[in-house]
Structures are given as structure tokens and as C-alpha cells.
Amino acid sequence: MQKNGADIIMECLLEQGVDTVFGYPGGTILNVYDAFYKYSHKIKHILTAHEQGAAHAADGYARSTGRVGVCFATSGPGATNLVTGIATAYMDSIPMIAVTCNVATNWLGRDTFQEIDIVGVTMPITKHNFLIKKAEDIAPIFRKAFKIAVSGRPGPVLIDITKDATAALAEYEKHIPEKIDNYKIESESSDFDKAVELIHNAERPLIYAGGGVIASGASDALHKFQKTIDSPLTLSLMALGAFPASDEAFTGMIGMHGTKVTSLAVKNCDLIIAVGARFSDRVICDPNTFARNAKVIHIDVDRAEINKNINTDAHIIGDAKAVLDELNKRLSKVNHDEWMAQIAEWKKEYPVQHKGREVFSPKVIIEEIKNAVGDDAYLVTDVGQHQIWSAQYYGVENPRHFVSSGGLGTMGFGLGAAIGVQAAHPENRVVNITGDGCFHMNLQELSTAAKEELPVIDVIMNNNVLGMVRQWQRLFYDERFSNTTLNKKTDYDKVAEGLGANGYTVRNVDELRAAVKSALDSKDKPSVINCIIHQDNTVLPMVPGGQSIEEPILEIEIPSDDNQSGKEDK
Amino acid sequence: MSDKKEMHVLSIYVENHAGVLSRISGLFTRRMYNIDSLSVGETENPKISRMTIVTHADENTFHQIQNQLAKLEDVKHICELHKETAVLREHVLIKVNAKDSASIMQMAEIFRANIVDVSRELLTLELTGGPSKIDAFINLMEQFQIEGLVRTGLTGLKRGTATEAEKAEHLKNN
Numbered sequence: 027m028q029k030n031g032a033d034i035i036m037e038c039l040l041e042q043g044v045d046t047v048f049g050y051p052g053g054t055i056l057n058v059y060d061a062f063y064k065y066s067h068k069i070k071h072i073l074t075a076h077e078q079g080a081a082h083a084a085d086g087y088a089r090s091t092g093r094v095g096v097c098f099a100t101s102g103p104g105a106t107n108l109v110t111g112i113a114t115a116y117m118d119s120i121p122m123i124a125v126t127c128n129v130a131t132n133w134l135g136r137d138t139f140q141e142i143d144i145v146g147v148t149m150p151i152t153k154h155n156f157l158i159k160k161a162e163d164i165a166p167i168f169r170k171a172f173k174i175a176v177s178g179r180p181g182p183v184l185i186d187i188t189k190d191a192t193a194a195l196a197e198y199e200k201h202i203p204e205k206i207d208n209y210k211i212e213s214e215s216s217d218f219d220k221a222v223e224l225i226h227n228a229e230r231p232l233i234y235a236g237g238g239v240i241a242s243g244a245s246d247a248l249h250k251f252q253k254t255i256d257s258p259l260t261l262s263l264m265a266l267g268a269f270p271a272s273d274e275a276f277t278g279m280i281g282m283h284g285t286k287v288t289s290l291a292v293k294n295c296d297l298i299i300a301v302g303a304r305f306s307d308r309v310i311c312d313p314n315t316f317a318r319n320a321k322v323i324h325i326d327v328d329r330a331e332i333n334k335n336i337n338t339d340a341h342i343i344g345d346a347k348a349v350l351d352e353l354n355k356r357l358s359k360v361n362h363d364e365w366m367a368q369i370a371e372w373k374k375e376y377p378v379q380h381k382g383r384e385v386f387s388p389k390v391i392i393e394e395i396k397n398a399v400g401d402d403a404y405l406v407t408d409v410g411q412h413q414i415w416s417a418q419y420y421g422v423e424n425p426r427h428f429v430s431s432g433g434l435g436t437m438g439f440g441l442g443a444a445i446g447v448q449a450a451h452p453e454n455r456v457v458n459i460t461g462d463g464c465f466h467m468n469l470q471e472l473s474t475a476a477k478e479e480l481p482v483i484d485v486i487m488n489n490n491v492l493g494m495v496r497q498w499q500r501l502f503y504d505e506r507f508s509n510t511t512l513n514k515k516t517d518y519d520k521v522a523e524g525l526g527a528n529g530y531t532v533r534n535v536d537e538l539r540a541a542v543k544s545a546l547d548s549k550d551k552p553s554v555i556n557c558i559i560h561q562d563n564t565v566l567p568m569v570p571g572g573q574s575i576e577e578p579i580l581e582i583e584i585p586s587d588d589n590q591s592g593k594e595d596k
Numbered sequence: 597m598s599d600k601k602e603m604h605v606l607s608i609y610v611e612n613h614a615g616v617l618s619r620i621s622g623l624f625t626r627r628m629y630n631i632d633s634l635s636v637g638e639t640e641n642p643k644i645s646r647m648t649i650v651t652h653a654d655e656n657t658f659h660q661i662q663n664q665l666a667k668l669e670d671v672k673h674i675c676e677l678h679k680e681t682a683v684l685r686e687h688v689l690i691k692v693n694a695k696d697s698a699s700i701m702q703m704a705e706i707f708r709a710n711i712v713d714v715s716r717e718l719l720t721l722e723l724t725g726g727p728s729k730i731d732a733f734i735n736l737m738e739q740f741q742i743e744g745l746v747r748t749g750l751t752g753l754k755r756g757t758a759t760e761a762e763k764a765e766h767l768k769n770n
Binding site for chain 1: 614615618619622626656659660663664666667668669670
């Protein structure tokens with residue numbers, strides 16, 4: 027059947043089961059938006075306030091569902107506005123399709139109005155990208171793009187289409203997409219033998235799981251693996267939720283802001299088993315001292331991760347779930363009573379606690395919210411101190427329920443992502459924990475949530491400073507607080523109300539409780555809860571850049587408010 | 597694993613379409629891998645180009661290079677070429693001052709270089725060979741005042757039947 031390029035795009039989305047997309051129209055993408063008009067009963071298009079919001083929303087949609095997130099933007103500035111969102115997805119291996127349109131083929135390469143070589147721009151931040159100049163290429167390339175996005179290690183794919191290709195007619199025939207089988211193992215049996223031997227010989231193993239466990243849906247297999255080898259287990263930021271935080275074997279997060287218990291476990295273990303994790307600098311801190319007493323087994327779907335940052339003693343290439351299932355078959359139950367008792371003792375000695383004088387602390391706020399929304403809720407974060415507090419104190423119990431920008435550390439990610447999560451899960455509550463810095467980066471998306479009647483709850487940890495940077499300035503820049511004291515004149519309640527949301531400013535637990543209750547009662551309107559907290563709450567433990575994970579800073583001395591020696595800039 | 601940087605020659609089958617060269621060279625740039633030379637051209641199959649990249653890397657980095665290249669969608673097959681088991685050739689064009697043309701021609705004969713252009717002031721020579729032969733020839737020509745020089749970078753093919761097996765495998769994968 028003959029269809030124009032824009033209609034073929036819609037049909038390809040339907041083939042893949044896409045029912046929700048995020049985007050923003052413009053000149054070169056007009057034909058596609060005309061098709062959205064025609065297909066509006068089948069595909070819901072959520073119009074964001076800015077293309078960056080659309081990219082983060084598609085990303086949040088993908089992270090919370092495991093399906094491909096899809097966003098649309100026009101050429102030139104529309105396309106470049108997606109870039110941060112695409113890079114965010116790329117760094118965290120999130121399956122996403124970004125569709126942009128470009129100027130007509132005969133105008134390509136001539137500095138045409140709103141022309142950008144977005145394929146060139148996004149080459150380093152996509153798994154692959156395409157430029158389509160002919161309508162007949164649209165269907166095969168869309169099918170290929172969806173396949174690339176979800177196969178093996180997932181990632182974003184950009185498709186740029188010239189305006190003439192979206193108008194031209196081509197033959198279209200409906201295809202049922204081939205089933206992607208990611209449940210695969212590349213390694214040989216002998217690699218398993220080696221890993222099994224190392225595991226059986228270990229006296230003090232430690233499992234370190236990463237985002238790959240979530241991507242492959244391997245949580246149950248991981249749990250079984252942990253029980254079989256009787257090992258403590260730590261998670262990277264990307265993996266929070268892959269293993270229940272309440273489990274006694276969980277040592278807390280690993281890395282720069284990991285728990286003291288984890289750093290002791292890393293220091294004292296004799297075998298570290300990394301599953302779907304990539305030994306990022308934020309995890310290992312110093313490659314020379316990381317797990318220096320341990321052998322390393324690395325399980326990952328991406329061969330290029332093996333021996334990239336840390337040299338391994340054994341490795342298995344394959345999907346995390348497939349590999350763990352196979353290991354579970356091969357392993358017999360072992361016990362490490364002494365080691366597990368030691369972990370339990372450390373957990374008692376170094377509980378997760380917040381250091382600070384304030385009663386209305388970030389920990390109190392996060393626990394209040396968790397109690398109010400329950401384990402079914404999705405927790406999204408922005409980037410900074412509030413992100414790490416959320417990671418440390420929330421205690422995520424379920425995979426895909428914690429959505430945070432790990433690799434790229436994108437401030438302004440949270441609200442857009444929360445919109446995507448809420449669009450995917452209309453029945454669940456979605457909380458975005460943000461800071462007053464991050465809030466200002468993408469606050470316009472409140473208008474999107476309001477218009478779409480998405481009851482996202484935006485909780486601002488408002489400390490009047492860029493807290494994480496300030497913390498570093500205190501420690502390493504002699505308290506010269508350059509450009510980190512915000513002193514904004516923003517009236518948060520008015521901003522919220524002005525953009526169609528509920529606004530609450532709270533200064534203590536009682537006010538917070540009332541605001542959360544009111545926000546939860548609001549089923550079709552977003553809410554902003556502006557929590558006023560002290561400017562010198564710190565994120566601890568902390569490993570200063572490049573130093574050993576073995577000796578995290580556990581305390582930072584903060585002078586009393588009357589006694590601050592800090593030098594605020596004017 | 598050895599930390600010593602050594603020369604490696606990679607032969608890479610890639611899709612023959614726009615942007616492939618920037619994908620490959622971009623990967624080397626952003627991951628801080630070194631490229632000594634890169635040459636590319638169409639193969640007997642017009643859908644496939646073959647790239648020869650010469651790089652200096654320690655063993656671990658060289659594994660990384662291959663693994664990262666293999667992840668690119670447009671890369672179909674990668675193999676390493678060793679000078680013992682492959683034919684490695686480079687082509688050079690050198691323009692030299694023709695004042696002492698008799699000596700130049702003598703040297704050219706020894707190296708089996710061809711004179712491809714002659715004018716009153718200048719001689720242009722071409723030579724094909726392995727990198728060390730090319731280096732030696734350039735070195736000798738320097739005494740005659742080199743006015744211009746261009747080399748293609750290394751290309752190569754595995755000797756004997758090895759390539760055929762690869763080709764079969766590569767066609768199977770497509």
C-alpha cells in the first residue's frame with residue numbers, strides 16, 4: 027500500500043507497539059505532525075515545553091518500563107535541544123529512539139535555515155544513527171533502529187529524516203517485528219568453569235551489581251545467585267532496586283558516596299563478582315587500590331567493558347540473566363557464616379545515618395516521603411546532593427523504580443524523566459526529588475505535567491546553594507564559595523501555581539506531612555513541595571576524587587551559622 | 597599483559613556508505629587511541645569497504661580498540677594483519693629537484709621506483725613497498741631536496757587462503 031513517509035513513520039511506531047511519544051513540532055517536521063493529527067487516536071503525543079524535556083521524558087519512560095522511549099523534534103535547534111537527553115540515555119545504556127527531521131534533501135549541506143548535521147553531532151552519543159533521504163528507506167530503517175536500541179547493551183538511536191522524504195510516497199507493508207532474543211551467552215563453557223572455581227575457592231566474596239541487571243531483568247536470578255553463594259551484595263547507583271535494600275546481605279551503595287560497610291567489604295573481600303556493571307570512576311575511585319585483595323570476575327554483555335578500568339581474573343560475556351541462570355545451575359550452595367557475620371557487625375557499627383545538627387534533615391524528608399507513597403511509587407531524582415541522599419536513604423525495593431541520571435549526571439533530568447515515568451504508569455505515584463539548582467534548569471516542564479494532568483510530585487531540597495559543589499568548595503577550595511550561593515528571589519509556590527501545579531513550602535516535618543498528604547490527594551495535578559533545609563547538609567561518606575575507596579571521609583566539620591568563615595562571592 | 601606500545605595493523609570490513617569514515621576516526625579520537633595511518637577503499641563487493649588502520653598501542657588498549665570497533669553498527673568484520681602472514685604495502689609519490697637526475701635514476705633503479713613525471717627542474721617518482729622500504733627510499737631522496745611527498749598509508753591482505761575463509765564467514769554474517 028502506498029503511504030507518505032510521515033504515515034509510514036506512524037505505522038512503524040505502531041508495529042513496535044509504541045503508544046506514547048514526547049516531542050515538539052517545527053518547520054521541517056510539519057508532515058510528521060500532520061500524521062500525528064491523523065493517528066492521534068492510536069498514538070498519544072505529549073507536547074513538552076522544551077525538546078530537552080521530551081528527551082528526558084522518553085528516557086524516563088524507557089527506564090521505568092524497559093520498553094523503548096521515543097521522542098520527536100524538528101531540525102536545527104529542536105534537534106540540538108535533544109542532545110543532552112540523548113547523551114544522558116547513552117551514558118546509562120537506555121533504549122531510546124530520537125526522531126528528528128531535516129531540511130529537504132536538495133537543501134542539505136547549504137547552511138539552510140534551521141539546518142544542523144544532527145547525525146554528525148550525535149555520532150559519539152548514540153549507539154547508531156541514520157539519515158534518511160528516501161521515503162522507501164523509512165520502514166526498514168525504523169525497524170532496524172528499534173532492534174539496535176534494545177539488542178545486547180541497549181542505547182539511544184537517532185533517526186534524521188529529510189522533509190521531502192516525509193512527504194514522498196512509498197510502498198508500505200505491515201511487518202510483525204522479529205522478537206529480540208537478548209537471553210544469550212557469548213562465552214565458552216570453560217569461562218564458566220574458571221568463574222565457578224574462583225567462586226568455590228572464595229572465602230569472602232562480594233557481589234557488585236550494576237544497571238545491566240535491571241536492563242536484563244535479572245533481579246530474581248541475582249537474588250538466587252546471592253543466596254547460593256552466601257555473599258554480601260552491593261549495588262551501583264544505576265542498579266538501585268535490582269536487589270531489595272532491606273535484605274540483610276545488602277551492604278548499601280558502592281562508590282564515591284557508598285556506605286562505609288561497602289568500602290570495608292571491598293577492602294576485605296577476596297573475590298569481587300561484578301554483574302552488569304562497568305567499574306566506573308565513580309564506583310572504583312582509585313583503580314590501583316580498588317579491591318586490592320580480591321580476584322575479579324566480570325560478567326557483562328559488552329566485551330569492551332572487560333579490562334577497561336579494572337583488570338579481571340575471569341570474565342563471562344553475555345546477558346546478565348542468562349549468565350546468572352547458568353551459574354546458578356552450576357553452583358552448589360556454599361556458606362560464609364563468618365564473613366556474613368562480619369558484614370552484619372559492620373552494618374551495626376556503621377548504620378546509614380545523616381550527619382548534621384538539623385532536625386528537618388534530608389533523611390527525615392526522604393523517609394517521610396517513602397512512608398507516604400509506599401514501595402509501588404517511582405522515585406526519580408535530579409543530580410547533586412539530593413540525588414545521593416535519595417540513593418542512600420530511600421531504600422529502593424524494586425527494579426526500575428529508581429530513575430536517576432548516573433553516567434552523565436544531568437542536572438534538570440528529573441522533572442522531564444518524571445513526566446515520562448508518570449505517562450507510562452498512570453496508576454502509580456511518581457516523586458521527583460530535586461534541588462533548588464536543578465529545579466531551575468527545567469522547571470518549565472511543570473506546565474507539561476499540569477496540562478497532561480500528570481500528578482508528579484516535585485520535592486525540592488531547597489538549601490539555597492548548589493550543595494554538592496559547595497561541599498567540594500568547602501573541602502578543597504578553602505571555603506571560597508564561588509557562584510554556588512543561589513539567593514534566588516523565586517517564589518516557589520507562585521511558580522508552581524503559575525504553571526498549573528500545587529505549591530507548598532515546608533519548614534518542618536508536620537508541614538511536610540500535610541503537604542505530601544495534600545499532594546497525594548491531588549490525582550490530576552502536579553505538586554511542588556519546597557522543603558527549606560539548611561545550606562550545609564553534607565553528603566557522606568565521601569571519597570575525594572581519585573582517592574582510595576577504603577578510606578571515605580565520614581565527617582566534615584561545619585562551623586555553626588554564626589561562625590561561618592566561608593567567603594560567599596558578591 | 598604487556599604495557600609496551602607496539603605497532604598493529606587492523607583490516608576492517610565496513611559498510612560502504614556516507615559517514616563510516618567519521619564513525620571510525622571519531623571513535624579513535626574520542627577514546628584517545630592513536631592512528632598512524634588509515635586507508636580505505638571499496639572491495640569486490642560494492643556494499644563493503646575495507647579499511648586498513650595502523651595504530652600504536654599496548655596490548656590492553658589494542659584489545660579495547662578491537663572491542664570498541666566491533667560495537668559499531670557499520671563494522672562487519674575486523675582482523676589483525678601480521679607482517680609474517682600478510683602482504684603489507686604502501687605507495688609513495690616523491691617530487692625531487694632534478695639537478696642530479698643521474699644519481700636519482702640510479703637510486704630509483706635499485707629500489708625499483710618508477711619515474712612518473714619529468715620536467716626541467718623536477719622529477720616525480722613512485723614506489724610501492726613495505727613501510728621500511730618506503731622509509732629508506734625517502735631517507736635517500738632527502739639529499740636531492742624533496743619538493744613534495746605523499747604516502748597512502750599501509751594496506752594489506754592476508755597471504756594464502758586465510759582471506760577466503762574470512763570472506764566466507766563475512767558473507768555468512770550478512
